Amino acid sequence: MERRPTIVDVARVAGVSKSTVSLVLQNSPLVKEETRLAVREAMDRIGYVYNRAAANLRTSNVGxxxxxxxxxxxxxxxxxxxxxxxxxxxxxxxxxxxxxxxxxxxxxxxxxxxxxxxxxxxxxxxxxxxxxxxxxxxxxxxxxxxxxxxxxxxxxxxxPFAAPDYRNGSLLATRHLLGFAPHQIAFVGGLSDRTVTQERMAGYLQALDEAGMEPFVVSGRASRAFGREAAGTLTRDHPEVDAAICFNDLVALGMLSGFAQIGRDVGRSFRIVGFDDIEEASQVYPTLSTVRCGIADFGRQIAETVLAWLEENRAPQPERLTAVELVIRETSGRE
CATH class of the missing domain: 3.40.50.2300 (Response regulator)
Known part of the structure; x- marks a missing residue:
């Protein structure tokens, strides 16, 4: 006895995803007319018959x-x-x-x-x-x-776990700052007991170890308020620190605000690199150097990975790190 055609067979013949075939069967307005016609044609070609009664027994929230x-x-x-x-x-x-x-x-x-x-x-x-x-x-x-x-x-x-390659990001940022022969580079922000902080610090620690420089860590909340406070503290109590990598762009933006208030020239007397490359990083003055994580593309990749898991039973690899890049702007690129 021949196997009855399935929704997966329809999807393969029509050249669409399983979810698209499901939407056609549900008469969803989300499907373009030409796609709907292609799916219906594939159904006719392979003799697929939709069992609506069985479908109604399944959860209404599939998808x-x-x-x-x-x-x-x-x-x-x-x-x-x-x-x-x-x-x-x-x-x-x-x-x-x-x-x-x-x-x-x-x-x-x-x-x-x-x-x-x-x-x-x-x-x-x-x-x-x-x-x-x-x-x-x-x-x-x-x-x-x-x-x-x-x-x-x-x-x-x-x-399964996926994230940008935080370690490589801070490694790139630290090597960039070391090129200006700073007296001391601080790592500012992030709670020390959290794994993500340790990952974002790992490249910083590696680069300083290679350069024979001692680390200087200022732990705290990953917020603008903490960054603003850190700018004052470093200027007042640690004048030898003349560069910083921040846990994220919010901390870096807070530092910019704090330095502006006390009149310190960021980009020359003090160099800053943030982390994440949120939209505001390119809009502030001076523009913020940062580690770009490509977060919008990362979101699209996660969507594709999850749907491949659901529709094709292709489980993701256990751990995956995506590429990052250093974006040099005015807070660390001015001579």
């Missing part, structure tokens, strides 16, 4: 992707979430988005709600200090889930 972000107030994470959502939408998937505000209890709550509403997959930029309840619930539900931008759960065979 819903949960996105959980630790801090949507930060433009870096907002740009990632927006890019991811738009890429998923282009493939016919809806997105439910939640901000956890770095609170593991809220994270557990929103993930549980998403599971109850039948999400097909989850993309999580996790909060720290999670008691493992979030990922235990996901594992019980058997939902494909990726950790992005920061790794909290070590089980990357079950919860």
């Amino acid at each position: 819903l992707i949960g996105v959980v972000i630790n801090d949507l107030r930060n433009p870096f994470f907002t740009e990632f979430a927006t890019s991811l959502q738009m890429a998923l939408s282009a493939r016919g998937y809806a997105t439910v988005l939640a901000n956890t505000d770095e609170d593991p209890r809220i994270q557990a709550q929103v993930v549980a709600a998403m599971i109850e509403h039948g999400v097909s997959a989850l993309v999580v930029s996790p909060a720290y200090d999670d008691d493992a309840s979030t990922f235990e619930a996901i594992a019980r539900a058997g939902i494909p889930t990726m950790q992005v931008l920061r790794k909290v759960n070590p089980q990357v065979d079950r919860f």
Whole structure:
């Protein structure tokens, strides 16, 4: 007895994704007319018959992707979430988005709600200090889930992890600043007990070790307010520090503000490199040198990875780091 054609067969013949065929079967307005016609033609050609009764027994939320972000107030994470959502939408998937505000209890709550509403997959930029309840619930539900931008759960065979190559970013930035023969380079911002801070510091520490220079770390919240405060503290208490790599662009922008207030010439008497390349980095004065993480493209890559997992059963590699580049602007490039 010959095997009955499936939705996967229709997708292959029509040259579209499985999700697109599903949208055609649901008469979704998201599908272009020419695509709809191609799918219907493929169905006729291979003799596919849609069993609507069986389909109705399945969850009504197939095609819903949960996105959980630790801090949507930060433009870096907002740009990632927006890019991811738009890429998923282009493939016919809806997105439910939640901000956890770095609170593991809220994270557990929103993930549980998403599971109850039948999400097909989850993309999580996790909060720290999670008691493992979030990922235990996901594992019980058997939902494909990726950790992005920061790794909290070590089980990357079950919860694959992807992020920009933070270590290489700070390595590039530190070697760039060393080229100006500074007296001391500080690493400013980021809480020292967090893995992402250690990753963003790793290249900095490597480059200083190669140059025979001692590190100078100013730990604190990754915020403008902390950066502004650090500018005053360094000028007052550590005049030997004349360059800094910041945990992120928000800290760097805060330092710019603090130095402007006290009249210190950034780009000459003090050089700064940020991290992330958020939009404001190229709009402030002086323009901010920074490590570009290509976060919009990263969001699109994560969308493709998750959909390949769902539609083609191609699980992501356990860990993947994407390329970064140093963007030299006025805060470190002026003579």
